Amino acid sequence: MIKTHRIRKSTVFLVLTIVNVMAFSLLMLHARSVQGRAGELLASSSRIARELQLTDLCLFTEARYTRHPAMGDVHAAFQDHPIALEHFPSGSLVPAPLPLVR
Amino acid sequence: MNRTIERHKNILEFSLSSLLRRKTKNASLLAIYTLIVFAIASLLFFLSAMKREALLILKDAxxxxxxxxxxxxxxxxxxxxxxxxAALRGVREVKPRLWGYYYDSPSGGNLTVMTAEMPAGFIKIGSGVSRLRRATAADVIVLQSYDNEVPLMLEIEEVLPYESELAAADLVIMSELDFRKLFKFPQGHATDLALTVANPRELSTLAGKIVDKFPDARPILKSEMLRTYDSIFDWRGGMMLVMMIAAVLSFIIFAWDRATGLSAEERKEIGILKSIGWETSDVLLLKFWEGAVISLSAFFFGVIAAYVHVYFFSAPLFQPVLKGWSVLYPQFKLVPAVDTYQLGVLFFLTVAPYTFATIIPCWRAATIDPDAAMRS
Incomplete structure (x- = not known):
């Protein structure tokens, strides 16, 4: 009689979980190693921001007040009409400007 | 010790066989679960990276x-x-800034025009503008000036590096002379004033003094600029709120569906197990492992896929949302920023509720008489 050794399902699952944990740990190590160089990687952005005294990130270029959300005034979104609804898609992602300092 | 491990392994073996008996159902469950974890983890990774980059880039604002x-x-x-x-006490430097927006009609993009000390007739452009206009260093770009007479012919001196896209993708940097010519910008005026102060703790006092002196002035503090980006990338508002609600709601419906009942087949299975001598604790352990196998696998698959999606492929699934109607959009590679606290919260919000949601209905079924469980 030939005796066959079948791998148990629980062993397969445990091996898969260990592989998952290892992959996860490797990604965390990758994040740590790149994070250490974050300043260096973002150096050109920081240099340009410092030289040109930039106040905003270039994220949403579709409207003036979404390009520079930190500089926009409270009514910028309603400039077309006092009850005009926001019509730029990024307007729904960018909250209203913070209260002005007086 | 070995006995306990062996017992768990045996029960795990049984629960895997039980999961494989309902292959299609459990595979689709795992796929949906992974997708939800992937969506939430991608958002967490994306927002924490953006928040950190905003802080690093704007630290010298x-x-x-x-x-x-x-x-x-x-x-x-x-x-x-x-x-x-500049004459106020505590002000170190006042730098008038000249900047504005230029609608580029051939491409339909909005460009941000800024000034720097450089020779007239030359410009530096962001790599987004270079892509949009298909122009590189030494090419000439034509901009329509506001006096509607002679278009401005400007030679590209430099294309800003790709790594600076998040700050400068849409920038056109030119000399003050060209800027005033382009926009017919009046002499003796600036767009706004950038202030450097000696003691940042005196900023709000200084802002008050400026408003007292010039009631039409509107001071914006650096802390407010940073807070603007904090609120855009905060988990409570902006992007997170819009995109997260759908994912969280679907997860709640999904866990609720599991928690509210067992199928007749599952109830019968529990009855049979109890009648052949399994104890309630064994049945609960079996269901715990069934829940843990699905949720743990979904968590790891989802988080690993999210990391690759955001940090290796620059979150292509979020791009349509961020782009909106913009013609010019920065292409940036994010620097990984993993918040272990947020990951821990994600783990407990996804793995723990699902695992317990599988145990509770089984506990109810496992505590009743096996005969009644099999007949129900």
Missing amino acids: PDMVVQRMEAGRQDLVPLSYAKEI
């Missing part, structure tokens, strides 16, 4: 920007304001 309002709208600032503000 001006301490304060002073705008001038005219009948409630932003207007140009006379340079005389700069002189008077």
Whole structure:
């Protein structure tokens, strides 16, 4: 009689979980190693921001007040009409400007 | 010790066989679960990276920007304001900024035009503009000036590096002379004033002094600029709120569906197990492992896929949301920023509720008489 050794399902699952944990740990190590160089990687952005005294990130270029959300005034979104609804898609992602300092 | 491990392994073996008996159902469950974890983890990774990059890039932003309002709208600032503000105690430097927006009709993009010390007739452009206009260094770009007479012919001196896209993708940097020519910008005025102060703790006092002196001035502090980006990328508002609600709601419906009942087949299975001598604790352990196998696998698959999606492929699934109607969109590679606290919260919010949601209905079924469980 030939005796066959079948791998148990629980062993397969445990091996898969260990592989998952290892992959996860490797990604965390990758994040740590790149994070250490974050300043260096973002150096050109920081240099340009410092030289040109930039106040905003270039994220949403579709409207003036979404390009520079930190500089926009409270009514910028309603400039077309006092009850005009926001019509730029990024307007729904960018909250209203913070209260002005007086 | 070995006995306990062996017992768990045996029960795990049984639960895997039980999961494989309902292959299609459990595979689709795992796929949906992974998708939800992937969506939430991608958002967490994306937002924490953006938040960190905003902080790093804007750490050297001006301490304060002073705008001038005219009948409630932003207007140009006379340079005389700069002189008077510079004379205030605590102000180290006042730099008038000349900048504006240029609608580029051939491409339909909005460009941000800024000034720097450079020779007239030359410009530096962001790599987004270079892509949009298909122009590189030494090419000439034509911009329509506001006086509608002679278009401005400007030679590209440099294309800003790709790594600076998040700050400068849409920038066109030119000399003050060209800027004034392009926009017919009046002499003796600036767009706004950038202030550097000696002691950042005095910023709000200084802002008060400026408003007292110039009631039409609107000071914006650096902390407010940073807070703007904090609120955009905060988990409570902006992007997170919009995109997260759908994912969280679907997860709640999904867990609720599991928690509210067992199928007749599952109940019968529990009855049979109890009648052949399994104890309630064994049945609960079996269901715990069934829940843990699905949720743990979904968590790892989802988080690993999210990391690759955001940090290796620059979150292509979020791009349509961020792009909106923009013609010019920065292409940036994010620097990984993993918040272990947020990951821990994600683990407990996804793995723990699902695992317990599988145990509770089984506990109810496992505590009743096996005969009744099999007949129900």
